[in-house]
Amino acid sequence: MQDLATLYPQKTWSVVNQQFSADQGQLAFAHANTLLALTKECQQPIIHFWTLEKTVILGMMDTKLPELTAATDQLTAAGYHYFVRNAGGLGIVADTGILNLGFYLPEVADHLSINAAYELMKTLFSETFNTSNITIEHFEVQHSYCPGEYDLSINGQKFAGIAQRRSKNGIAILLYASIEGDQQARGTLMQHFYQAGKAQQQTRWTFPDVHPETMANLADLLHQPLTVASVSQQLSASLQSNSGLTLQSDLQTLMQEADYQTQLTKNTQLLRRYQPGYQP
Template sequence: MVDLATLYPHQNWGVLTQHFTKEAGPLAFAHTNSLLALSNQTQQPIIHFWTLTENVILGMMDTKLPAYPQATQALTTAHYAHFVRNAGGLGIVSDDGVLNISFYLPAMANRLTIKQAYALMHQLFTTTFTDYPVTIDHFEVTHSYCPGEYDLSINGQKFAGIAQRRAKNGIAVLLYASINGDQLARGQLMHTFYTAGQAHTQTRWTFPDVIPDTMANLADLLDYPLSVNTAIQHLQAAFCHLVQQPQLIDLTVQLKTATYQQLLLKNQTALKRYQI
């Protein structure tokens, strides 16, 4: 069985926590791509916690909407910024109540299947919240936004989704989790996005028929007033226990090096080609 405890038995994990403003959406994802490259260069696995205010992070498939300009205008009207990422297929909402978590796994592209990589995130959440009287399932929640086989849900309501990006030697496993805030409004925003984009008028591409109440916040599903910062604390503590590493290595200083800044600039430039 592949799990976090046995994945890198003789290596220390790095950790990074970042908070991005509304204007910094593309920068947030440039860090995601840069950290995957850094992980491959240093052969160090990394766990990354990050938040991004009032953005819709679109997938490349979203740009195929028949009325894509009208769809993005609906986001602007709702006071959300947006950008297109180069991982995953469909849009997700990010705000101060949504936590993003990424694993960067060097030398694993040929060792972990897609399902095995997804299962690592499921393991982290089930371990973290094992003391609560709930079961965290993984299956596609059909009428959620960005539905996928490894949607995480409790009692049938989705609170998290997972995507992957596979590079030559490494894997990035990318999760968003709705911790608190107005999840119904997030779902309504994406319903409006696909309606404005006339998703129903074409058959070549498949877009979700978003029903907002198919999704919920983790805090509500646990019936516990969970904040994003508290969730990070709980998840990091459980992660340290799983990887048998009492202290993770803080990568904040490494991000200021010239080598990393060059990586970041390269990936900021690369992301521009996906923006429509």
């Protein structure tokens, strides 16, 4: 099994930390797309920690809901922003208690399989939160929102989901993890979203029948007072101690340069065409 330490021998990993307000959802995702391009340009693996306030990030499959407008109206009524990401999959919730984490890996697609890439993220969490009475498992947690084979769970309750993108720029391994906050409310929000969208009337595409109790916060599952900031610090420490990575925050200046900002603007504009009601 491939591991992070041997992917890029003697290579320093760049770390980016960002926080976005609720009206910056498309910008947050545009940064993710732009950082994936930057990783190839610089031949530099990048780790991206980010948070986004009170937003539902919809997948393109969600736009197939029979009553999409009613579904998005439900989000707005609950006080949430929303946008559609230009990738497959289903909706996830973002707020200040949710950690979003990305690995952007250049030049490894030929020898890093899809499952091996997922395992990199799962192993990081298993090593970071390694206790005698806790086992982090991966399998699809039925009735969670955005269910997938690499849902991360403890005692059957999901706290994180992992996605993956492969392109000419490299591989992006993307995770969202519910760390703290009202996970019951997040689950109920998505349950009502799919109910308002008449999800069960759609026969061509399958949408989750969300049961809020299938998901929980990592803090609650570990019985620890965790925050997004503390988990980010623990994951970074684990990357250095368990995986032997050298981390540095050296991209901020580069991200302010004209080339990056031009690509960021382009990616933000591309996202607009995926939004409900878009008119060119």
